[in-house]
Amino acid sequence: EVQLVESGGDLVQPGGSLRLSCTASGFTFSTYWMHWVRQVPGKGLAWVSRINTDGSSTTYADSVKGRFTISRDNAKNTLYLQMNSLRVEDTAIYYCGRPLGGGGSIVAFDIWGQGTLVTVSS
């Protein structure tokens, strides 16, 4: 079964750090670009970041640029999101998403994880 499983969400204080993980199974992880998308509970979706197949190219939303780092370990079939200098407005469910077709062209997410909740609060 094709699956993505996120982990690492937690309650953290403003200014703190957290690392999210997304473990893939059931498909050849190393051939897919991967993305993070977040959603404030009860609100809309917001794209966060993407990484290419070998990790050499990354892109970020302006709201997280300079604070978040996306990376991957293809040997472990795992995607990461290192989140530093966290703000209250980073509170959200974080999803990893696999784009249809694998490459950079069809960024329509056909596989999503169940999400992991990050709460930034004092």
Added chain:
Amino acid sequence: DIVMTQSPDSLAVSLGERATINCKSSQSVFYNSNNKNYLTWYQQKPGQPPKLLIYWASTRESGVPDRFSGSGSGTDFTLTISSLQAEDVAVYYCQQYYSTPYTFGQGTKLEIK
């Protein structure tokens, strides 16, 4: 950034009737080089991640019932549910993948009248 605006914000439709959701982008998401619109639609039910319904504005994802259809080009797009079923109650989102940052509409909540 490309701003995606959906209308209406919420919609109540009777079972068996047609539901129509609109999505407008602040700039064209049509690529002349391949004649494709970089627009997708998702359905999200409470407590679940989004589910892909439509990509390239009008291509139905495998397994999606044919009562779901997408249309439009350039900056104006529509998701149509031809005959509403109870299981279609959800929030629907459009998303452009023409350029980063990839952006979503604010969502349209679909309910049964």
